[in-house]
Amino acid sequence: MKVLVTGGSGFLGKSISDYFSRKGHEILIFDKNEPKELLDNQVFLEGDLFDGKKLNEALKGIDIVLHFAAQADIDHSDENPAETLQNNIQGTINLLEQVKDSNLKRLFFSSSVYVNSKHGSFYGVSKQCCEKIIEEYSRKYGIDFTILRYGSLYGPQANEFNSISNIIESALKNKKIERAGDGEEIREYVFIDDAAEMTYETLSDEYINKHIFISGNQQIKVKDLLLMLNEILGGNIEILYKEKNNDELHYGITPYSFKMNSAKRIALKNFTDLGDGLLQVIQGVSERKK
Numbered sequence: 036m037k038v039l040v041t042g043g044s045g046f047l048g049k050s051i052s053d054y055f056s057r058k059g060h061e062i063l064i065f066d067k068n069e070p071k072e073l074l075d076n077q078v079f080l081e082g083d084l085f086d087g088k089k090l091n092e093a094l095k096g097i098d099i100v101l102h103f104a105a106q107a108d109i110d111h112s113d114e115n116p117a118e119t120l121q122n123n124i125q126g127t128i129n130l131l132e133q134v135k136d137s138n139l140k141r142l143f144f145s146s147s148v149y150v151n152s153k154h155g156s157f158y159g160v161s162k163q164c165c166e167k168i169i170e171e172y173s174r175k176y177g178i179d180f181t182i183l184r185y186g187s188l189y190g191p192q193a194n195e196f197n198s199i200s201n202i203i204e205s206a207l208k209n210k211k212i213e214r215a216g217d218g219e220e221i222r223e224y225v226f227i228d229d230a231a232e233m234t235y236e237t238l239s240d241e242y243i244n245k246h247i248f249i250s251g252n253q254q255i256k257v258k259d260l261l262l263m264l265n266e267i268l269g270g271n272i273e274i275l276y277k278e279k280n281n282d283e284l285h286y287g288i289t290p291y292s293f294k295m296n297s298a299k300r301i302a303l304k305n306f307t308d309l310g311d312g313l314l315q316v317i318q319g320v321s322e323r324k325k
Contacts, residue, residue, distance in 0.1 A: 037061045039097045041084065041130065042104030044070040046193045046227070047145060047185070051101060052077060054231035065093045066104070084126035090133050099238075102130060103145045105161070108196045112158040123161035127168060135176040141243065143234075144169055146184045148223075148250055166246070173244060181242050183234060184298050186250030189312060190227030191319025199224065199313070203320045206264060211273040218258025218276055225251040226307035226315075233301040246298035252306045260309075267313060 038055055042048040043064030052062045053074060062077045064070060069079050082089030084104055094100070105123045106112055112119040127144070134142060146162045169180050189199040206212050233249045236242075258274075265272040 036098045037063070037096055038099055038101060039063045039065055039093055040101045040103060041065050042102075042145075044068045044079075045103060045107075046190070046197065047188060047230070048101070048103040050190065050192060050227045051103070051231050051234050054228075054235060055101075058235065063093060063097065065090075084122075084129045087129070087133070090129065094133055094137060094139070097139065099141045099143065100130070100134065100139060101143045101145075101234075102127065105145065107158065109156055109158050110196075112161070113156040116157040119157045120161055120164075123158075124164050124168070127165045131169065131172045131178070135172060135178060139178065141179040141181060142169065143181045143183055143237070146182050146246075148184050148186045148248060150184060179243050181237050181244070182246040182298070183237065184246060184248050184250075185230060186223050186225045186248070188227055188230055189224055189316055191315045192227065193316070193319075199316055200320060202261070202264065203313075203317055206268055206272045207317075207320060210271060211275065212261055212264070213275045213277055214257060214261065215277055216257065218256060218261065220257045221254050222257060222260070223251040223254055224260070224309060224312070225249065226312040229303055229307050232303060236301055242299075248298045248300045250300070251309075252302065253309055255309065263310065264313060267310070267317065 038060050040048050040052045040062060043052045043062070044066040048064070048066070049070050052064055056062050056074045056076050060076070064073070064077060064079045065082055066079070067081065067083050069081065073079060080089065080093050082093065084090060104126060106119045144165060146166055147159065149159045150162045150166060152159055166182055169182065172178050173180050187198060189197060193200040195201050195204055202212050202214070229251070230249050237247055261274050265274065
């Protein structure tokens with residue numbers, strides 16, 4: 036199967052691309068930035084969703100699209116709302132306009148568990164809008180879709196904008212971790228390899244025109260996560276909690292909010308243990324610092 040991955044050079048996009056490649060699929064990575072490495076059955080095409088000619092070229096002969104291209108940095112989104120909404124919403128519309136009359140089998144869209152949260156800044160707003168727009172294009176033009184609502188992703192390949200990578204980098208560099216809130220917030224972190232496996236499972240027809248939660252199976256309070264990290268790193272890390280900011284928190288206790296189109300969850304037989312995953316991230320951050 037030929038797969039187009041928009042934003043395929045990013046943390047999520049490249050990880051998913053590599054997983055699909057190892058399953059034998061041909062991958063075309065469509066991104067403004069070239070990935071550090073390509074697997075044997077991966078091809079890179081430089082471009083973005085606002086270049087209609089390049090986008091049309093990228094879509095030729097494609098069976099499915101994994102649409103991961105977006106402005107995903109929460110802080111940047113909050114500081115640059117117009118840019119965020121333009122990139123995320125109009126970029127998605129540009130893609131839909133290209134595929135509405137094509138023979139595309141399905142469009143997969145990377146959304147967020149924060150999508151129905153009252154918090155989450157303009158990033159969450161853009162994801163809400165994109166979900167609704169995709170649903171309407173599906174209704175009018177018959178485009179099959181799957182909405183993938185990813186949880187709090189982490190992994191050794193993530194950059195400093197990723198929450199856990201940022202925390203670990205601060206701990207290693209400054210022997211200090213600062214966190215918004217009081218640490219009572221509950222999260223379900225999902226290791227990137229698990230997220231890739233669950234994403235691959237959604238190729239099944241049972242997930243056509245469905246909303247799917249791609250998240251972990253281990254609920255943990257933020258303060259317990261930080262204590263775990265402190266213990267792993269030797270117990271000499273200072274942990275500071277700062278005043279709450281709704282945009283930083285994304286949601287209060289849980290990301291899940293009941294809606295009539297509530298998403299399904301996918302469960303793996305074997306999720307990556309959180310402690311093992313954190314060790315891999317620590318190793319990844321340490322190697323990048325060398």
